[in-house]
Amino acid sequence: MELTKWEFGFLMLVFGMGLTLTTLYVLTWVMRILTFLFKEKENSDAASKT
């Protein structure tokens, strides 16, 4: 792929920042799902032990 240095820099900015933010957004949902799935169970485990 032949790119000028400005095309290279611009593509790095767009893809680099874009993919970083998109991946982090995906991870926020992974975290929300994990917290949702495992919160109740842990609480009930703790309650059953007491």
Place this chain on the structure above:
Amino acid sequence: MSGETIQTIFLGVFSGLTSLSWQAAVMILIGLILIYLGVKHEVEPLLLVPIGFGCILVNLPLTGIMGEEGLLRYFYEAGIITEIFPCLIFIGIGAMTDFTPLLQNPRVFLLGGAGQFGIFLTLLLALALGFDRLEAVCVGIIGACDGPTSIYVTSQFAPQLLGPVSVAAYSYMSLVPIIQPPLMRLVTSKKERIRIMEFYDGKPVSKTVRIIFPVAVTIVTILIAPLGAPLMGTLMLGNFLKECGVVERLSKAAQNEIANVVTLLLGLTIGATMNGEVFLTTKTLLIFVLGAIAIGGDTVAGIFLAKIMNLFCKEKINPLLGAAGISAFPMAARVAQTVGSQENPQNYLLMHAMGVNTGGQVGSVLAASIMLAVLKAMGVI
């Protein structure tokens, strides 16, 4: 004994002194300054002391310590060229990091992404200033505000810049409390700075979530950016060792023995790359200027993303938190807390900022991994 013989012996005995170039003398002075900053002012002493000492050692003439069979050359080739040192450091960092504040408030993870904007801004500026593409990438990575990541990327793509890039990265990490506050005040209003967020309530995060989190991050991020596997994999491995709770010895070893030994060798070896003739160039000066711009860019971008998020979110966040989305942990979180509490003593931002700051740690590694993936896709590497 002839005068000529005496002169020969004299020159032989003092050959070190007579071989000292002005560049080496300046670098020895820089090494002494680094040691002074580390010892007297405790500026990143764990790194600046060995870096300063390595810098002095390599610039003392005729030692051959970084030569073909020199001691530091062995460390350099075994630990830096192979990228083993930064990866081992990441295991230690992962084992020392608690992601609980981030898991309690996942949306602030995005601020850890915005805190990487300086990388790409600096990359563009470096290109404009005449650095070639891979050099520009390595200069930009200073904006990750993350020493091991900078070393990992630079040792692969521009090893000739390893000394200035690593010293700039570590120096600016320690200068975060000086660089960030004026910028934070510049781009936020008083009304924004005094905004009190819901008090940190310490809502519990289950052990299961804390155990699955590093594994999930590893899988998701490496599927997207496979070339970042050594960085993200080791960071998350360290965190997994800490959270799984069954390998306490390994976790403690990662946090202490491994991290300490590797930090020593890494610092010494980075110092050994600071040879006067290579280091004292216009490029080094530019790298330091660009590094400062990178940290500034990270700070401002993080704050602006926080403002944008406030346009869409019901629960408003204090934009100062955006400045904590860099990898300098926990300095950036402390800075957000300090600036917030100076405006309003009732403002308690620290735990929120810790969440953003740990997000910045993951964000910096992720941004570097994605840069590698994009470079590979473009055929540059």
